[in-house]
Amino acid sequence: xxxxxxxxxxxxxxxxxxxxxxxxxxxxxxxxxxxxxxxxxxxxxxxxxxxxxxxxxxxxxxxxxxxxxxxxxxxxxxxxxxxxxxxxxxxxxxxxxxxxxxxxxxxxxxxxxxxxxxxxxxxxxxxxxxxxxxxxxxxxxxxxxxxxxxxxxxxxxxxxxxxxxxxxxxxxxxxxxxxxxxxxxxxxxxxxxxxxxxxxxxxxxxxxxxxxxxxxxxxxxxxxxxxxxxxxxxxxxx
Numbered sequence: 680x681x682x683x684x685x686x687x688x689x690x691x692x693x694x695x696x697x698x699x700x701x702x703x704x705x706x707x708x709x710x711x712x713x714x715x716x717x718x719x720x721x722x723x724x725x726x727x728x729x730x731x732x733x734x735x736x737x738x739x740x741x742x743x744x745x746x747x748x749x750x751x752x753x754x755x756x757x758x759x760x761x762x763x764x765x766x767x768x769x770x771x772x773x774x775x776x777x778x779x780x781x782x783x784x785x786x787x788x789x790x791x792x793x794x795x796x797x798x799x800x801x802x803x804x805x806x807x808x809x810x811x812x813x814x815x816x817x818x819x820x821x822x823x824x825x826x827x828x829x830x831x832x833x834x835x836x837x838x839x840x841x842x843x844x845x846x847x848x849x850x851x852x853x854x855x856x857x858x859x860x861x862x863x864x865x866x867x868x869x870x871x872x873x874x875x876x877x878x879x880x881x882x883x884x885x886x887x888x889x890x891x892x893x894x895x896x897x898x899x900x901x902x903x904x905x906x907x908x909x910x911x912x913x914x915x916x917x
Contacts, residue, residue: 680707680895680896680899681707681708682704682707682708682709682899683707683708683709684708684709685704685708685709685710685756685757686709686710686711686712686754686755686756686757687701687704687709687710687711687712687755687756687757687758687759687898688711688712688714688752688755688757688758688759688796689701689704689711689712689713689714689759689761690713690714690715690739690758690759690760690761690762690788690789690792691714691715691760691761691762691763691809692711692712692713692714692715692724692759692761693713693715693717693720693721693724693734694724694857694858695761695855695857695858695859695887696761696809696852696855696857696887696890696891696894697713697759697761697762698713698724698887699887699888699890699891700759700761700890700891700894700895701713701728701732702728702891703888703891703892703895704895705728705729705730705732707895710730710731710732711728711730711732711733712732712733712734712735712752712755713725713728713732713733713734713735714734714735714736714737714739714748715734715736715762716736716737716738716739717736718734718736721734721735721736722734735748735751735752739762739783739784739787739788739789739791739792740783740787740788740791742791745788745791745792745794745795746791746795748795749792749795749796749798749799750795750799752799753799754799754801755796755799755800755801755804756800756801756803756804756805757800757804757805757806757807757898758792758793758796758800758804758805758806758807759806759807759809759894759898760788760789760792760806760807760808760809761809762784762788763784763785763809763859764780764781764783764784765781765784765785765824765859766780766781766823767820767821767824768820769819769820770822770823773823778823781823781824781827782827785824785827785828785830785831786827786830786831786834789808789831789834790834793806793834793838793842793847797842797845800842800845801845802844802845803844803901804845804846805845805846805847805848805897805898806835806838806842806845806846806847806848807847807848807849807850807894807897807898808831808832808834808835808847808848808849808850809849809850809851809852809890809894810828810829810831810832810849810850810851810907811824811828811851811852811853812828812851812852812853812854812909812911812914812915813825813828814828814829814832814851815851815909815914815915816914816915828851831849832849832851832907835847835848835849835905835907836905839904839905840905846897846901846903846904846905847904847905848897848903848904848905848906848907848908849906849907849908850890850893850894850897850907850908850910851907851908851909851910851911852885852890852910852911853875853879853884853885853909853910853911853912853914854871854872854875854884854885854911854912854914855884855885855886855887855889855890856872856884856885856886856887857887872884878917879912879913879914879917880912880913880916880917881912881913883912884912885910885911885912889910890910893908893910896908
């Protein structure tokens with residue numbers, strides 16, 4: 680699949696699944712703009728990606744800043760939001776600040792991005808959100824994560840009607856080996872992955888490339904719309 684002549688905005692493109700997607704878009708001939716808050720990190724990653732990759736540093740939780748960023752970026756073809764700052768803890772232990780941070784990364788950020796990207800999106804373009812397995816397999820300590828994943832999918836379904844013919848889809852990952860789990864020690868992280876893998880039909884956790892390939896397929900197929908693509912190794916039935 681060629682992305683020659685296509686411009687893709689990836690929010691969260693400096694690490695994990697977003698970075699894997701950026702590499703694949705570039706390999707397919709596309710131009711990438713990676714976005715996030717850390718200008719130094721974004722600049723460093725953009726330089727390593729090459730092929731004219733640029734970056735835009737802004738706070739996804741600041742509506743005015745998001746609007747200004749997309750006005751400056753101008754016309755493009757696809758928007759992908761992978762950024763997420765998640766806290767897994769019992770509801771009784773969660774602080775309001777932690778919940779607000781999750782709201783920004785998993786709901787307000789994607790909402791503002793879609794709102795202010797739409798005027799600049801190609802009519803045959805797309806928006807792709809990343810939700811997660813917690814919406815379907817909630818667990819103790821993931822109440823807010825589960826709620827926001829489900830809310831994001833509901834938003835996508837409505838937007839697919841509201842901003843048509845631009846397509847809106849969602850990738851729903853399971854447990855994926857990315858920096859999301861860096862808050863764990865190396866031993867605990869590996870223990871988690873081994874435990875999850877043992878319960879999955881595929882026998883392993885996900886890799887960033889698995890999710891990048893899924894996003895590419897949604898972006899590139901003009902007849903896929905209002906769809907949640909589950910890339911969870913069978914996690915919903917495990």
